[in-house]
Amino acid sequence: MRPYLPKSKCHFCIPRLRSSALQGWTTPVRNYSSSRPPHLIHEHMYVGPNSLFIRVLLDKKHALPYKVLDALVFHFIRLSNTREQGTLPVLWHQSLLVLCQRYAAHLAPEQKDALRGVVRSHPHAQISPEIRRELAAAPARGEAQAADAMDVS
Numbered sequence: 001m002r003p004y005l006p007k008s009k010c011h012f013c014i015p016r017l018r019s020s021a022l023q024g025w026t027t028p029v030r031n032y033s034s035s036r037p038p039h040l041i042h043e044h045m046y047v048g049p050n051s052l053f054i055r056v057l058l059d060k061k062h063a064l065p066y067k068v069l070d071a072l073v074f075h076f077i078r079l080s081n082t083r084e085q086g087t088l089p090v091l092w093h094q095s096l097l098v099l100c101q102r103y104a105a106h107l108a109p110e111q112k113d114a115l116r117g118v119v120r121s122h123p124h125a126q127i128s129p130e131i132r133r134e135l136a137a138a139p140a141r142g143e144a145q146a147a148d149a150m151d152v153s
Helices: 013-024 036-043 048-059 066-082 090-106 109-121 127-137 143-152
Strands: none
Touching: 048 066, 048 090, 066 090, 066 109, 090 109, 090 127, 109 127
């Protein structure tokens, strides 16, 4: 099932029901490996259900290709640059937190720095410290392999 990503604002009842169903279903990993998810994210401006679907899909903890992670990071950066400070809702912050909790070790150092800037420009009292902690605790993409290679010799 491809998630319903609305192009305009809609009532939260239908997206909440669909995301609840999506949460319970087992999604094959091959569905994430296509180039379709990044295009779905880029095509739509922000509406609340998008963050809901992103959070549900990220909570499935699938191994996502770097192309999809790059698109997700760009999605959060783009939205933070197009919105005024303090206008991003809690759902947006929650989906960013889930991204950092699940995939911070797979983000490049530049991406982690950019997400720290996003959190600085759009803080949330309870969620932003958690996002910063997750970004600081996980090694960046490639750093873990470099440290393992040095230990072997």
